[in-house]
Amino acid sequence: MPARQSPNNPKTAIRKPKKLSxxxxxxxxxxxxxxxxxxKGELEYTNAFTLLVAVVLSAQATDVGVNKATRDLFAVADTPEKMAALGVEGVSRYIRTIGLFNGKAKNVVALSELLIERHGGEVPTTREELEALPGVGRKTANVVLNIFFGQPxxxxxxxxxxxxxxxxxxxxxxxxxxxxxxxxxxxxxxxxxxxxxxxxxxxxxxxxxxxxxxxCLIADICRHEPKTPAPVAKGGGLAPPR
Structure with missing residues (x-):
């Protein structure tokens, strides 16, 4: 019997799909x-700084959940100076509904302080400078560069x-x-x-x-098999879209 695919077991056989032409x-x-x-992205923001903060907060959280928390947060702190002034406890009060909020609040305040200290309060436009900020990894940097600065x-x-x-x-x-x-x-x-x-x-x-x-728009091109059939409602016919 062939090995069962498991993303947590590197010894199991994983059949890679043939790459598209x-x-x-x-x-x-x-x-x-x-x-x-x-x-368009689904995170709400008003400037490069609030986008950066929103993306940092979105790690292991949904965009919907982040938006609910940041609407009130960004109403009082939409610049690094205002965010740093809130402090960790102040930021935490706004984002308690987001997972890992304590650590994220510390990162948001720390990156705000570094933006003021190193970049005059402006969000940098290079991946290297962004990744040097607390809580900002390659993925977060790429999102900010793409959405706000229009980089590919x-x-x-x-x-x-x-x-x-x-x-x-x-x-x-x-x-x-x-x-x-x-x-x-x-x-x-x-x-x-x-x-x-x-x-x-x-x-x-x-x-x-x-x-x-x-x-799916690309089902006839996609290599995934078997394709998932359309759900059927009780009594026949296609089930309504979910």
Missing amino acids: REEIEEVFRRFSAANPEP TIAVDTHLFRVGNRTGLAPGANPLKVELALMKAVPGWAMLHAHHWLILHGRYVCKARVPECWR
Whole structure:
């Protein structure tokens, strides 16, 4: 009996999908573009600083949950100076509903202080400078660079990692390998929006437990097998969309 696939056991056999061809990748993004020409992120922000804070807070949390907490927070602290003045306890009071809020509050205050000290209160525009801030890793830096500064970066979260591997778009053993594979594979014209198209596809269609293949724009191109059939309602007919 073949080994059962397990993401937690490196000794088990994991069958990698065949990578999509250049022509197939071009078609994937053509379809995403046709369906959603101007995709947007779902985190709420008012400037580069509030976007940076929102992304830091979004680690292991949902965008919906982060938005609920930051609406009141950003109303009183939308600059590094105001955020630092709140202090860790002050920030914590606003973000208690977010997982790991104590550690995140410390990072938000610390990065605010460093922005004031090193960058005159402005959010830097390079990955290296962003990653030097507390709580900011490669993924967070890429999100800020892409969304606010319009740089062609791709931030690989759990959704992009899954989509890249499952579809054959950019198979890779870890997020960095998937990111680098996507940077090579994505057509130049699609680079700016690729991050958003893929994260939205992974969040709402190519879901982790049960991908909704029956309503996928790229099901005929995707390497994932077997495709998930459309759900059937009791008494016949297709079940209503979830």
